[in-house]
Amino acid sequence: MTTSEGHMPEATDEHIERLKENMEKVEQLSKRLIEVMAGKKAHTPALDGPNQELFARAATAYWAEAWQNPAKLLEQQIEFWGKSVLNFAEAQQALTTGEVEDEDAKPADKRFSNPLWESNPYFRLVRQQYQTNAEAIAQAVASVDDLDAKDRRRLSYFSQQIIDMMSPTNFLPTNPDALQKAVETDGQSLLQGLENLVADLEANDGELVVKLADESAFEVGGNLATTPGDVVYRNRMMELIQYKPATETVFETPIVLFPPWINKFYILDLKAQNSLIKWITEQGYTLFVVSWINPDESYAETGMEDYIRDGFLAAIDEVKKICKVKQVNAVGYCIAGTTLSLTLSLLKQRGDKSIKSATFFTALTDFSEQGEFTPFLQNDFIDGIEEEVTREGVLRSWIMGRTMSFLRSRDLVYGPAIRSYMMGETPPAFDLLFWNGDGANLPAKMSVDYLRGLCQRNEFVSDGIELMGHKLHVKDVDVPLMAITCETDHIAAWKDCYRGVQQMGSRSKTFVVSESGHIAGIVNPPSKKKYGHYTNTDMKADSDSWMKQADFHKGSWWPMWEAWLKKRSGKQIPARDTGDSNHPRLAPAPGTYVVANPNS
Template structure:
C-alpha cells in the first residue's frame, strides 16, 4: 500500500497494536516450525552443493592471477569501491532532500518492479549495492584463469546461484512488496505466509519444496487427465492404457506412447483443449499410453533393463496381441525416448521388427555435451546421489525437482517462495504447475545406470551401453524416425538431440525444431496457433547450419507429424474398443499408478 507519490502510508496507534497481536500469532506458528524441522529426515549433504574443491581451485587460480597481475585486481577493487561509495553518497543526498544527479537507469529486472526501488532512498541504495555486488562477483569469476571449461561453467553457475539467493527481494526487511502487504493486512500476510511455509515443510518431512500450484483445484481423472479409456494391462512396472476411439475407423497400425517415468504421463492430457492424447484419437488412431509405477524402496534393484523388458517390450507385445498386428508405431518422450532408442538397438540385434516407426519427443541419445546440467553431472554430485540411493533405495522426487528448479531458480524457487511465504498468497490454480509438482521417484539401480553410463560416460553414443547381455549402440537405431525437439529446451537441448539423431542408422530421418521449451514446444495444439516449427531434410551439417538453412513453418508440428505417421500406419479398419477377451478392463483411465504420490 503506497501513496500516489510511492511513499509509505502513515501508521496509527490502533494499527500498530493490531500488528503486535498478529506478531504473537507468528510466535505460535514458529513453535510449529521448530517441531517440523526437528523431525526432518536427513539426506546426503553432498546433494546440497558442489565439492569445496571447486571453490578451492577457483580461489587458487584467482590469487595466482592476482599475484602475477596485481594491477588487474586493484583495478577491479577500485571500480567496486568507487561504485559503492557513489551509491552511498546518492542515498545521503536523497535523504537530505537534495536533488540527486541523474545517472544511467538501473537495469530492467521484474524482481524490482515496485516504485519504491526507485523513489525511496533506502530501497534504491539496497538495490544499487546488490547489483554492484553482483557485477563484482561476475567480473571476478570471469577473470579466473587456469580452470578447465567444466570447472569454469560450474563456477559461473554456482556463483550466480549465490547472487540470486542473496537478492534483497528474498528478505522481508528489504522487500517493499512484502512490507507493504504486511502493513496493509496488519501482519496477517506474514501469518498466512508462515502457515504456507510450515504446511510445505510438513508435506515433505521437513524438506523445503515450494508448492507451485493450488493442489485442491485439481483431481486426476476429474478435471485433468480426462480422455476416456481403460487400463487393459498391468504389471509391476506399468499400466497400459488403451484410449477409446473417436472415429468410426482407425489406422491398422496402433501407436504406443512411452512418457518419461520421471514425471506423470498426464502432461499430454491436462485438459481437452491441449491434450495430445485426445487429439491423436481424433485423427483416427488406436492409441496406447504407458503409465509408469511410482516406485518405492522395494524397487531399489530395478534397473534400465526392467523398464525395457517389463515396460517397453511387454507393452509392445500386449498391444500387438490386442490389435492383432505384427508392428506398432512407437513414441518416446524425454528419458523414455532415450530408452526407446536403447530398445530399438536391442530389437535390431534380436532381429525383431515389432516397431515400424519411432517418434522421439525431446530425447537425448548423445550426452557428449551436458549443457545446463553440467554443474550437476560431475562426480561430486553423482557420488552424492549414489550414496543417497544406496542408503534409501531410491532417488526421491524432491531431489530431482529441486535440481530442475534451480536451473530456473528465480521463476521456480525464489519468486513462488516470496509470494507464498512473505506475501501469504495461495499458489495459483495452474494445471501445468500442478503437474510439475506431482513428480515420481527413481529406483536406485536405474538412477545410477542412467547417470553414470549414459550421462557421464556417454556409452550409448560411443563404445556401447552394456545391458541385458547386449552392447547397445545408437547407430543401430534404423527404423524410420521423426525427432521433435524444442528451441529453448533447457533439459534436452535441441542441438544435442540433433547430434544423437545424426548418429542413428536410419535411412529415413525427419528432424523438427519447435519453438518454445521442453513442455510448451510439445504440448502445442494446432488450435492455439501459437508456436511454429523449423524443418530441414539435410542432416549432414552441424546444428547451426541445419537451423540457418531450415524452413520456418507457422503453427504446431502436430499435423505435420500426423501426415508422416499416416504413411506408416496402414489401411483403415473398424475402430477398436479398449481391450479384448484376454485383456478385460482393469479400470478406467487414467488408472491407479498415476495417482500414487512420490515419497518425500
C-alpha cells in the first residue's frame, strides 16, 4: 500500500475484519466519553461566544444595505452561485474523464497539502466549495458598513472562527489524511484518537482542552527550570527565588524579575541553551525571580493591590535586606510589567526610591487600542467572566488558555486536535508547548480589577487608577527604563507598548523592538543568532515614523540590555550565596509554588 501518489490504500477482507474489531473497542471508549461528559462542570455560557446582539446588528446592517443597494447583494449572490456550479461541473467532468485540470496558482494552505485535495474529484470539490463558501462569508462581512469599528472587528474575528471551524479537515469523512491512516492502521488510529480525546476530557473535568505537548516528556525541576537557586522567602502570594552566582564577583545592585502570573516563570528557564535566568547569572548579576502562587477559590478577594503589596513591594523589600542595598533593578514581563509600572507610580508618590531602573518586557500600559483582544474585551465577554469568577472564585486557567489559543486557532486548536483525535498521534515533546499548557488560575477580584479598570476604562493613562490609597498614573513612572517589545507580538502589540512608554515621565528611555513574537522575541539567546532588533532614540515620533527611522541590529537584544544594565548596577563585589541568617533556604529552585496544583 502506498499513499505517496495521493491514492487511497486498498482495503482487503483481513483489514476490514481488523477494522471491525477496532470499531467494537470504540464502543467501550464511548461509554467513558458519556461518563465524563455527564460529569462536566458547568461554566458561564457567555464565555463561549459573543452576545447574539452582535450578529443581530450585523444582519440588520447587511439587509439594510441590501435594501438600499440590491444590485450589490445580487452581484455577490450570482458570483457565489456561479463558482458553486463551476465547482460541481468540474467535479462531474473529472469523474467522467478521470482527469483533473490544473488550477491557477493560489496561496499555499497547509491544511490542504495532501495530493488528494487536488487529484481526487470528491476531495477537490469539497475543498473548492469550502473555499468558495469562505470567500462568500468574508465578502459579506466586509460589505457590512453600518457598524462601529469595534463591532466590525469582532464580526470579522468571529466569522473567521466559524470559517476555520467548518474546514473540511476538521471532519473525518472529509479529511483524506485521517481516512488514509484509518485504513492503513485498520482503524487503530481512530481508536487511539478517541482514547486521546477521552483522556483530555477526563483531565479537564469534561472541558475540551487540546493537549499540545507530551507531558510525560517533561518535569519542572527535572529537565526544565534547572538553573541552581533557592527559595529564600515565601508568603501567600509568591516564592522569592535567589539564583546561585555563576561568577566570582557580581555587581552590587541586584536584579529582581517579576514574570506574569498568567503562566509560570520558567518560560525564562526552559533549558540551559535558552535560559535568560542562567544567562543573567553568567553575566555577573545577583538575580531574584518571583514565582507566583497558583490561586484557588480562597483567593477570590485577592486584587491588584495584593499583587503589588505582597508581591512587588515584599520582594523588593526582602531583596534589599538580603543584599544589604538601598536599591534594586526591576524587570517586569507582560502583565507583571504593567503592574511594575503601577508600583513605580506608587513608589514615586510615596517618595520611595527603591527601584534604580526598570525594564519592561512586552508590557502594556495604554489600552486605548485593544488589538487582537478586541473581540474579548467588550461587555458581553467581561460580564460573562465576572459572572464566572463570582461563582468560582477564580478565572480557571483553561478559560484564559482557550482564549489565547483561539487567537491562533488553526495552529493551536484545530491542527493539534486533528493530529491527536483523528490521526491518533501523541503530541510532540516540545518544551515551549508544555509550558504553554501549564497555566495558572487568576483570582476573581484581580481579574475584574484588571479587565475593567485597565483594559476597558484605561484608567492608568487617563484619570488615574485608584489603588492602595493613591491615584496612580503612567506619568509618575520616572526611573531610567528600557522597554523590550516584539515585532509580531499578538498579545502586547509593540505599537501599543510604545504609546504607553511615550507617556511615562522618565528622562531616560530606551525602546527596543525585537523580531518575532511575545515569547520568541524575548527568549532569544545570543548563541542562536536568530532574531535581530530595532532601536531609535527619538521617542517623540509616532510609532510608524519611529520604525522607519530605526536602526536594525543583527542578533539578540540581550547583550545590549546587559550593557545598559551594567551602567546602573554599581561596583563589583564578592559573589553572594543564597539567603542569609534571616532568610533560610526554604526549598531548592524552582520551588514549590510552580508545581502546586490547586485543582487536585
